[in-house]
């Protein structure tokens with residue numbers, strides 16, 4: 001099954017669930033095996049600062065939110081954690097933070113260089129910088145940069161992301177592409193007010209951007225945020241439809257499998273939710289390097305719960321997939 005245009009995307013988003021499960025999911029599962037050897041790509045990750053100057057309406061770490069206890073992990077500790085991950089056999093690390101002006105761009109370069117010297121594939125997600133800074137990150141050894149467009153319609157983006165604007169976000173996305181790093185980008189699925197047309201446009205934008213990884217999850221309300229008052233959570237079944245479409249539409253793309261299940265109290269490490277995502281074509285799971293209390297404070301959403309590392313083996317067992325921790329992106333090098 002090939003999906004190439006918006007009409008096909010809309011058809012899958014709107015078909016009866018039964019038809020989707022019967023006709024589309026098996027095709028996506030097969031495409032996963034054909035395109036990615038069917039392996040779960042497990043990457044180490046660390047949210048090294050949960051301080052953010054921005055006020056995205058959906059985010060539990062937005063400036064002024066009193067929810068999470070704020071922390072900033074010093075560069076030497078991030079490097080030490082990366083070395084621990086490398087010692088444990090991880091070839092890839094994902095470092096993520098809020099837009100924290102106090103962290104220091106040079107410290108980010110220092111971390112990147114040190115972990116590149118260890119031979120790691122480095123993905124960063126630290127917000128908007130200027131084009132020259134993205135080039136510096138690439139030169140220091142960053143392989144991939146995660147910057148989500150979140151919403152493909154400018155009016156929606158501008159309403160929900162008042163600290164920046166859609167044009168600026170797209171300029172940052174283009175600057176990442178021009179820097180030499182791979183671009184990881186994606187949307188939020190089924191936030192309150194999102195239309196099916198808008199969701200289809202999000203998916204088409206992911207295709208046109210030539211992304212390496214779709215770091216996508218459904219909208220999950222975070223306590224005390226303005227958007228939580230408008231509704232949610234987003235539909236995990238709609239999320240599965242997006243995953244299957246992406247798997248069938250963008251050959252070789254990596255897709256976040258750390259997805260919620262029916263019991264939202266289990267957060268993103270619910271084996272049932274993760275396994276359903278894998279069965280729809282997603283492949284990326286995380287091994288969290290943060291200590292438990294800090295992991296709980298890195299919360300764009302309320303119940304991220306990535307600290308139960310045993311869930312990775314459970315998902316592998318449930319889906320019959322092998323785990324790949326070491327050669328995640330060597331195909332791009």
Ligand code: SF4
Pocket residue numbers: 052053054055056059060061062063097098099127300
């Ligand atoms: S989504 Fe990112 S940029 Fe927006 S408030 Fe949260 S941490 Fe900051």
